[in-house]
Amino acid sequence: MNNRFLRILFFTIAAGAILLLYFFVEPKNGILPKCFFHQLTGLYCPGCGVQRSFHALLNGHILTAINYNLLFILFLPLIIYFIILFLWGKKHPATSVIYRANFSMTVVIVVISFWVLRNLPFAPFSWLAP
C-alpha cells in the first residue's frame, strides 16, 4: 500500500511536469530534443512527431495530433491502460490482449509498415510524415 502510494505520488509529480511542459511549450520552437535518428539519417522514425502530436492533443487539436503521429494516437489507449496497471501495481491479466500472438504480430506489421510508409515522399503516404 505504501509502495503504491509512493509510486502514485512520484508518477503524479512527473506526469504533471510533463503535461505542463507539453501543454505550454510548442515543440516546433526548438527547445525540446529533436529525434536523434532523424538528425543522423534524415529519415523519420516511428516516433517522429510524438512531441508535437502530444502538444496538439493536450490543446485539443486531435486532427493535428493524428497528422503528426498516427501511431502514437493509435497506441494511446494501450499506453494509458498500461500506466493504470503500473500505478496499481497489478500484473497484466493472463488474458490481456498483449499476450495474444495475433495482436502482437499485428503490432509488428503496423509499426514497420508505418515506419516505411511515412518515409515515402508522395501522397497518400507523405500524410503519415510528421
Added chain:
Amino acid sequence: MTPPGPKGPFSENWLVEAILVTLLCCLPFGVVGIIFAAQVNTKLQAGDAEGAEKSRRDAAKWTKLGFWIGLACILLYVLFVFVLGVSFLGAAGSMSN
C-alpha cells in the same frame, strides 16, 4: 490456445515497453524489442516455452538498451541546452546591466 501466466513484475513479453521505447526514444531498438516481444507470444502459442523465454530475454535486452541510450541522449541534450541557456542568460544579463 492458453495465454501465458505473467510472472514478471508488470508484463511478461515487453510489448508495451517496446512500443513506448519505439515512440519516445527515437531509436530503432524499440522496433527490435517489438519483434522479439511478438515472438514470445507466437512461440508460447506453438508450445515452445524455451524459445519463448529466450525471446523474452531478447525483447527485454533491446527494449532496455533503447531506453537507456534514448534517456542518455535526452539528458545530454538537456544538459547542452541548459549550458547554452545559462550562458545566453548570462550574456543577456550583462548586456542589460
